[in-house]
Amino acid sequence: MDIPFGWYFVAYGDELAIGDVKPLHYFGRDLVLFRNESGEAGVLDAYCPHLGAHLGHGGVVDGDSIRCPFHAWAFKPNGFCSSIPYAKAFPPIAKRSPIARPYPVRERNGVIWAWYHPHDVAPMYDVIEHDEFTQPGWAKPTRFDWRFASNPQEIAENGVDVAHFEFVHKMDAVPEGKTNYDGHIRHSHAAGERAVKLPDGTTKIFPSSVTTIQNGAGQKFTQLSGVVTLSLMVLATPVEADDVELRFCFTHPEFEPDSFDAKAVEAAIANTCGQTGVAGDIPIWNYKIHRVRPLLCDGDGPILRFRRYFEQFYADADEPNSIAAE
The missing domain is CATH 2.102.10.10 (Rieske [2Fe-2S] iron-sulphur domain)
Structure with a gap:
């Protein structure tokens, strides 16, 4: 690619x-x-x-x-x-x-x-600011990084591939949500409920949501709300065409050390970076190929719609990336 x-x-x-x-x-x-x-x-x-x-x-x-x-x-x-x-x-x-x-x-x-831009075309849009990463009241960012054989499209496409969550991440269900495409911006929001076991042994149901803003190929912001609020920048930078550095940068409202909220944030970060998150995806990304004409079925999620959005970021596309085999 x-x-x-x-x-x-x-x-x-x-x-x-x-x-x-x-x-x-x-x-x-x-x-x-x-x-x-x-x-x-x-x-x-x-x-x-x-x-x-x-x-x-x-x-x-x-x-x-x-x-x-x-x-x-x-x-x-x-x-x-x-x-x-x-x-x-x-x-x-x-x-x-x-x-x-x-x-x-x-x-x-x-x-x-x-x-x-491969042809040195001037910026067509700007970086979106997310104040929580630089403003008082928010924790010093927690950072992770990985490098593997992949590209920004494969990483971003993962979020709309709803079927893989069960088989890669062992998740029972993915909350239904709404997605809007507006030029170079993709905005999605999904809401649901989550059962959380409290320190006293009881279980409480919390409303939860995931909001994502994709600003072109290289800037993605996700906010997870539930027991606590966790903000994440997903930073995928291509080294070569199929060699990428991926970084996760987290922040959250400041909490007292060892508080319930602080431990909940630690658990949320661990889940996002562990097998239920990116650690489960990386071995797949590292060895897979990009199927320009994937054979899809009705449970795969809006992959083709996402590809129609993402193909606008290729200056020299010889063929569209949104075609599927019938």
Whole structure:
């Protein structure tokens, strides 16, 4: 499969200090991530347009730019050359164009997002902000990460594949819900009830719900409400076409340590990351192939509708991903 375009995680903001320079490899490309002295994060193609040195290995931040370790050419986050220390005149193209290919960057929700498009088309929509990941009253995020052979579509499609919940996650039922598609945004909401055993041994029925917002191929937010409220960012970044890094970033209202609510949150996170959650899915994703023409039946869920939504994020689709065999 091709790599879909969109906004993708490239780093957590608190892991990139002023002056930091980090080599990255995403989207099948070598990249460099840096934070200049003004605090602005930048993502550029890794190789200097001058003579090809890797800016992420030996490059240093100088003012608002990153300097190449080879000849000290400097580049701003927008890709424009800001300095050639030994040149009497800039090459004409360096005056009018960003010669170090830049990637648009947003820093929101505690994440540094980079916009990828195979033809360098400017962003078609923006990152959605979720205040709970950066606002007072919410716990410091809990983070997990995995890497395996898959892609953002397979991971996102998992949520509409209702039949697999019984066989992979050993779940008795999946609450029915409603889904709306609005351009690049997919919004779903499912509500039901859950029986929870309390510390005194009694069982109480709690209303529960799952709300999901998919913002293009690379940003997905889920809020689980029930005994407690748990917010989750699902961050799937393609390394290559079928090699992906997946991150789960959780937060929740602050609770007293060892309280019932704190233990309930720990259990919810464990369920989401364990066999009843992503740990059950990863071995399937890692070895499966993508069937462009899947043979589906009536209990499979709205997979084709989801594919019609997701195929808009492929710039070079030779054939639609929403076809099914009859």
